[in-house]
Amino acid sequence: MIPELGNFALIVALLMALTQSILPLAGAARNIPSWMSVARPAARAQSLFVAIAFACLAYSFLSNDFSVINVTQHSYSRLPAVYRFTATWGSHEGSLLLWTLILGLWTFAVTLFSRHLPDDMVARVIGVMGLVSCGLLLFMLLTSNPFLRMPMAPDGSDLNPLLQDPGMVIHPPILYMGYVGFSVAFAFALAALISGKLDASWARWSRPWTTAAWSFLTLGIMMGSWWAYYELGWGGWWFWDPTENASLMPWLVGTALIHSLAVTEKRGSFKAWTVLLAIAAFSLSLLGTFLVRSGVLSSVHSFASDPARGLFILAFLAVVIGGSLLLFAFRANQVGLGGRFALVSRESFLMANNILLLTACGSVLLGTLYPLFIDALGLGKISVGPPYFNSVFVPLVLPLLFLVGVGPLARWKQASVPDLVSRLKWGFAASVVVALLLPFTMGAWKPMVAVGYLSALWIVVGVAINVQSRLRSGAGWSANFYGMNLAHLGVAVTVIGITMVSAYESERNVRMNVGDTITLQGYTFRFNGVKHIDGPNYTAERGALEVTRNGNPVTTLYPEKRTYLASGMPFSDSAINYGFTRDLYTALGEPLDGGAWSVRLFHKPFVVWIWIGAVLMALGGVLAISDRRYRAALRKQGRAVA
Amino acid sequence: MRRWTTFLLVLWLPLSAMAGEARPVAEDPVLEQRMIALSEDLRCLVCQNESLAGSRADLAQDLRQEIREQMRAGKSDQEVIAYLTQRYGDFVLYKPPLKPLTWLLWFGPFVLLIGAAGGLYAYLKRRTSRLADDSLSEEEKKRVTDLLANNGNK
Amino acid sequence: MKRFLIPLGIFIVLVGFLAVGLKLDPREVPSPLIGKPAPDFNLPLLSDPARHLSPADLRGKVWLFNVWASWCTSCRQEHETLLEISRQGNLPIYGMDYKDQPADALAVLGSMGNPYVETVVDLDGRVGINYGVYGVPESYLIDKNGIIRFKFTGPLSREGFDKKILPLVKELQK
Numbered sequence: 001m002i003p004e005l006g007n008f009a010l011i012v013a014l015l016m017a018l019t020q021s022i023l024p025l026a027g028a029a030r031n032i033p034s035w036m037s038v039a040r041p042a043a044r045a046q047s048l049f050v051a052i053a054f055a056c057l058a059y060s061f062l063s064n065d066f067s068v069i070n071v072t073q074h075s076y077s078r079l080p081a082v083y084r085f086t087a088t089w090g091s092h093e094g095s096l097l098l099w100t101l102i103l104g105l106w107t108f109a110v111t112l113f114s115r116h117l118p119d120d121m122v123a124r125v126i127g128v129m130g131l132v133s134c135g136l137l138l139f140m141l142l143t144s145n146p147f148l149r150m151p152m153a154p155d156g157s158d159l160n161p162l163l164q165d166p167g168m169v170i171h172p173p174i175l176y177m178g179y180v181g182f183s184v185a186f187a188f189a190l191a192a193l194i195s196g197k198l199d200a201s202w203a204r205w206s207r208p209w210t211t212a213a214w215s216f217l218t219l220g221i222m223m224g225s226w227w228a229y230y231e232l233g234w235g236g237w238w239f240w241d242p243t244e245n246a247s248l249m250p251w252l253v254g255t256a257l258i259h260s261l262a263v264t265e266k267r268g269s270f271k272a273w274t275v276l277l278a279i280a281a282f283s284l285s286l287l288g289t290f291l292v293r294s295g296v297l298s299s300v301h302s303f304a305s306d307p308a309r310g311l312f313i314l315a316f317l318a319v320v321i322g323g324s325l326l327l328f329a330f331r332a333n334q335v336g337l338g339g340r341f342a343l344v345s346r347e348s349f350l351m352a353n354n355i356l357l358l359t360a361c362g363s364v365l366l367g368t369l370y371p372l373f374i375d376a377l378g379l380g381k382i383s384v385g386p387p388y389f390n391s392v393f394v395p396l397v398l399p400l401l402f403l404v405g406v407g408p409l410a411r412w413k414q415a416s417v418p419d420l421v422s423r424l425k426w427g428f429a430a431s432v433v434v435a436l437l438l439p440f441t442m443g444a445w446k447p448m449v450a451v452g453y454l455s456a457l458w459i460v461v462g463v464a465i466n467v468q469s470r471l472r473s474g475a476g477w478s479a480n481f482y483g484m485n486l487a488h489l490g491v492a493v494t495v496i497g498i499t500m501v502s503a504y505e506s507e508r509n510v511r512m513n514v515g516d517t518i519t520l521q522g523y524t525f526r527f528n529g530v531k532h533i534d535g536p537n538y539t540a541e542r543g544a545l546e547v548t549r550n551g552n553p554v555t556t557l558y559p560e561k562r563t564y565l566a567s568g569m570p571f572s573d574s575a576i577n578y579g580f581t582r583d584l585y586t587a588l589g590e591p592l593d594g595g596a597w598s599v600r601l602f603h604k605p606f607v608v609w610i611w612i613g614a615v616l617m618a619l620g621g622v623l624a625i626s627d628r629r630y631r632a633a634l635r636k637q638g639r640a641v642a
Numbered sequence: 643m644r645r646w647t648t649f650l651l652v653l654w655l656p657l658s659a660m661a662g663e664a665r666p667v668a669e670d671p672v673l674e675q676r677m678i679a680l681s682e683d684l685r686c687l688v689c690q691n692e693s694l695a696g697s698r699a700d701l702a703q704d705l706r707q708e709i710r711e712q713m714r715a716g717k718s719d720q721e722v723i724a725y726l727t728q729r730y731g732d733f734v735l736y737k738p739p740l741k742p743l744t745w746l747l748w749f750g751p752f753v754l755l756i757g758a759a760g761g762l763y764a765y766l767k768r769r770t771s772r773l774a775d776d777s778l779s780e781e782e783k784k785r786v787t788d789l790l791a792n793n794g795n796k
Numbered sequence: 797m798k799r800f801l802i803p804l805g806i807f808i809v810l811v812g813f814l815a816v817g818l819k820l821d822p823r824e825v826p827s828p829l830i831g832k833p834a835p836d837f838n839l840p841l842l843s844d845p846a847r848h849l850s851p852a853d854l855r856g857k858v859w860l861f862n863v864w865a866s867w868c869t870s871c872r873q874e875h876e877t878l879l880e881i882s883r884q885g886n887l888p889i890y891g892m893d894y895k896d897q898p899a900d901a902l903a904v905l906g907s908m909g910n911p912y913v914e915t916v917v918d919l920d921g922r923v924g925i926n927y928g929v930y931g932v933p934e935s936y937l938i939d940k941n942g943i944i945r946f947k948f949t950g951p952l953s954r955e956g957f958d959k960k961i962l963p964l965v966k967e968l969q970k
Contacts, residue, residue: 272800276803279803280803283807290814294814294817294818295818295821295822296814296817296818296820296822297822298822298823307818307819310818311818314811314814314815314818317811317814318811321807322804322807322808322811325803325804325807326804328800328803328804329800329801329803329804330800332800333800369810369813371822372813372814372817372820372822373813375817375820375822376813376816376817376820380826381824381825381826
């Protein structure tokens with residue numbers, strides 16, 4: 001009954017989405033207010049029905065309804081309730097429903113916070129988002145229906161053990177909030193192209209939405225990286241896997257977009273750029289969805305592929321992106337040229353920023369798709385992995401980091417190079433000295449470490465000077481200003497984390513009998529044997545490692561070697577002692593003869609800084625959105641209504 | 643009494659030697675490091691997308707063992723890579739070899755960057771000169787000042 | 797304003813590649829051994845461990861080298877096809893039992909039928925590595941001079957055999 005209701009809700013949602021797109025878009029084109037006013041109610045109804053469908057699927061999982069194919073394939077009666085819930089999006093069909101739900105959420109938010117916008121713009125924005133919803137709902141109903149039934153099975157095949165983790169609860173929803181959030185910027189861009197109206201106020205409207213989506217995506221990627229780190233058992237945090245790249249590319253373009261929007265809002269320039277970046281960011285989100293679900297690339301993250309699905313998404317991509325780019329080609333020249341700016345100015349720095357970010361994104365795209373290009377041309381089969389991406393991406397990022405430090409200090413329209421040099425020279429000198437000396441404290445001097453430190457310190461210097469200038473000038477609080485500086489500081493923190501852990505992490509892979517000890521970077525690990533335990537849906541051998549430092553107890557870590565009951569899959573659960581300046585990471589390997597076990601131990605200095613930096617970036621974004629400029633618009637809307 | 647303590651001492655000594663410093667799993671840790679470093683840049687052929695170093699698949703274990711033996715026999719990294727690519731092709735390398743087929747891959751991003759940077763420079767120069775014509779002439783500037791001064795006094 | 801068409805142009809090329817990509821299998825590894833001599837081995841026979849077989853013994857013949865194992869479920873799928881081919885008689889099939897227990901292998905051949913003229917035993921998988929085996933079953937077509945002419949990865953279907961291997965067999969046997 002409930003699955004049927006869910007299926008029905010999807011169909012109704014599709015009808016609502018069609019209404020939400022056709023009438024408002026036609027109404028805006030023909031200036032028919034009654035048609036345009038259908039946008040909000042239809043959008044809200046669509047979101048509501050998608051939510052109902054999602055609730056039905058979640059209910060099927062929570063109530064162990066093994067007559068639903070999706071539930072049987074991805075759940076298990078003894079799976080803890082929270083994971084039965086997250087299994088709702090643990091499959092291709094379910095995650096697609098999550099995508100659609102989150103699109104409904106963003107659409108609903110747009111209907112709420114758009115009273116200050118002109119009616120035709122609202123109609124177009126909601127209409128475009130409706131078209132995307134139509135595509136997704138059609139895709140689900142035709143090729144990926146989560147509500148398909150089967151004769152009642154005795155039990156399920158269990159959720160992949162890797163996904164049975166708190167990270168799985170948060171990472172996909174937050175990530176999707178980011179991916180899908182760029183659809184709002186996309187819709188704004190198309191609305192501007194269609195109407196031909198693209199000015200500073202358009203930028204001011206779309207900026208908070210875009211920054212919000214970007215903040216979510218930053219957090220989502222950060223969580224994915226952290227989750228991979230503690231879940232996959234080898235201590236890595238980024239593998240340049242196609243799925244990871246699929247999230248990084250929209251992020252890079254999204255970063256360019258939020259900076260470009262700043263220019264368009266403040267100076268009216270970069271309009272064509274901003275529109276193109278908005279289209280590109282969402283296009284990359286869709287492309288990522290395609291890559292992971294079509295079977296075109298092999299990835300640890302891939303869902304089971306099916307040619308029919310791949311073809312549908314590709315067609316959807318072609319229509320949405322191709323259509324927008326066609327619109328761009330014909331209408332971009334009408335958006336006009338903005339204000340003038342000098343060769344050295346904040347604008348030119350931001351333009352350079354755009355180019356560097358796009359080139360970085362291009363290199364990731366090239367590396368990810370190159371094997372496909374070569375294979376499609378019949379020229380053989382190659383692999384492109386971390387060695388390539390690390391070699392190419394890092395040199396592209398370094399000039400970017402330089403810009404992060406100096407850019408915010410450059411004046412709009414015309415920056416004075418002598419002025420910049422005089423403000424920054426002492427900070428630069430200090431950074432160079434510290435960057436050259438600091439590696440010695442960690443033991444080994446490596447050039448890349450000095451470069452990493454220099455970049456990070458340079459950014460900190462830039463932020464410090466920027467903040468100091470503002471405080472001196474007495475200009476008062478600005479959420480936008482401090483948000484920017486906080487986000488830039490986050491970049492520096494992440495750079496330090498990456499530099500430290502890449503250069504100075506250490507590992508031991510040892511055989512340990514009960515009572516054996518091993519010392520790593522001053523920490524002594526003592527193996528106290530394993531104990532057999534029974535989990536809810538697994539059995540495990542749980543090891544105990546007592547950690548001391550200079551005789552003082554630090555912690556006890558309990559890595560496990562699990563066997564999941566439903567699938568028989570073995571799984572190594574690592575145990576980590578988190579710390580601000582280092583992580584102690586342990587994992588059980590295999591049982592060896594004589595009751596000994598192979599144990600892997602890592603000392604990872606400053607690794608949490610990678611993720612703390614990302615959180616700071618996201619917080620910076622959130623802070624920037626809270627600026628009273630955007631709230632003023634809402635207050636005006638409140639007054640207008642009253 | 644003394645016999646007992648001697649007996650216990652004799653018993654304890656080998657036991658304490660047993661509960662000592664853990665030994666590396668690998669027989670030759672230096673070789674192992676080298677093998678792992680090489681395997682990290684190699685692909686596990688049976689996995690979806692994992693390195694040969696990290697994979698637990700049977701074939702991966704066999705190949706790691708093969709690499710160990712080759713290294714022990716004195717083969718260089720290059721020779722080990724050649725051994726594997728002769729059997730599995732370039733697909734097994736995560737670092738694509740530099741050959742005409744991969745020139746676009748390796749040089750593309752930098753060519754693009756230089757091209758874009760150059761294009762940006764040229765565009766900015768052009769734009770500045772294009773907009774220079776838009777600035778006001780002296781006469782127009784005077785008119786503006788007059789109008790602003792006479793604001794309201796029409 | 798033609799430069800505004802560039803993004804669309806790039807996108808169209810991209811979609812073209814992605815469309816072609818849908819028909820490809822990203823995980824299939826083509827063999828670099830095509831056109832090269834079949835790697836040598838000297839392995840014991842499953843039927844009589846005292847006797848050995850090497851590719852040199854099969855010079856002058858066109859033959860199919862099929863790598864399989866008793867624990868491999870996909871191998872069962874192709875078993876019927878292999879039996880058919882062996883019954884037709886014009887292409888001898890030699891098997892290699894890869895990383896398997898000989899007793900289990902004999903049991904499978906006993907119960908399901910034996911399409912192989914002979915099967916050799918590769919206990920540790922070393923010969924498999926030399927042949928670039930990464931996922932059984934895999935089949936190699938080897939010509940009269942001991943050169944590998946074709947590799948089929950995965951369970952051999954009747955259709956796959958007729959379309960890809962049979963024409964080559966006819967040509968090589970001339």
